[in-house]
Amino acid sequence: MKCYVVGLGPGAFSQMTPRAVQAIEESDVLAGYTVYVDLIKDHFPGKEVLSTPMKREVERCKLAVERAAAGSTVAMVCSGDAGVYGMAGLIYEVAQDYPPIEIEVIPGITAASAGAAVLGAPLIHDFAVISLSDLLTPWQRIEQRLALAAEGDFVICLYNPASKKRSDYLQKACDIV
Template identity: 65%
Template sequence: MSHKVYVVGIGPGDFEQMTVKAARVLKESDVIIGYTVYIDLVRDHLPGKEFLSTPMTKEADRCRMAFSEAQKGRTVSMICSGDAGVYGMAGLMYEIGAKYPDIELEIVPGVTAATAGAALLGAPLTHDFCVISLSDLLTPWALIEERLLAASKADFAVCLYNPSSKKRQDYLKKACDLMLQYKSPDTVCGIGKMIGRQGQEKELMTLERLRDTGVDMFTTVFVGNSQTKVVSGAMVTPRGYKDV
């Protein structure tokens, strides 16, 4: 008998922001596994459901937990905020899943912070863009620097995930200094905090001011390309239509 694990992106936060399919899959699952913060976002909408978790740094243990629950014959959902395939658990689930060939894996996509935050700020990502994480826990900082410079030189709009943490308070400043080598200090930027959750905030600013702005780990940062402008209080990267 073939058992199944779903890896479900629950979107930015509010239950309404997950897809209709994600909501159905969670309702049909016997057990839902995830980081406690994510479980707290869905628990009230799924009364009577069994929830399991592991601490924040124990991602691989959490994956093994999912497969071993599935081996008991249960339908399992592993939940991630945003989309499971963007800095989420989808990759690790495949890697660990290679040791559980009898378990089928299905990724259920969700709205990631890049597009949820873009919708909050206006339309910053309607042209080519890069998504870069400033976390150097799993990536050498030199590679992050190289990507920031390449993205800026080729005039991409840029969306930054994990722009700060307690141990990395000056990383956004360092990233801005790199981008300022190619992008104008007047480049339109925006930040979204607690996107799609209680306490949601947004703010537009120049790249020069972003450099000196404090952000936290719940912030997603948007840096425009050279065409990005402010329209009626929104951050807008034009696609180039001529008949506006």
């Protein structure tokens, strides 16, 4: 009756933390977005796999929590850090509608940290992390956050810079900054 929410890091198996590997090894069930599960499932043979495609996050969390409530140990995986645009918050939210389960969040290396390492050391002072996705946050609020972060002279890490529907959002963000 446990659900680990595991941040896989920036993509390569070698960049997963030892604790993330241990949590998945301790789990009976590996759950997550299909692409992320496919990246790691060969490293964890014998696990039952529950996966859903993009935009099915709530369904994915319900499947994971239901399995944990039924007695399995589940590893819900996500990219980066489970608490930074990851699945941790949604697992806690969904779990409120089920019998109590133990939830443990396993942090991972964020895209901001991984990207900063490639660039050198751009995050050695204050910085802001802003998602350009308007699925849960209105674009007007995102524009305000960008303007205020720029005014505050923060290094700004942008997540979800574009999609088919939002092909011009990165340019809009750059124009605001």
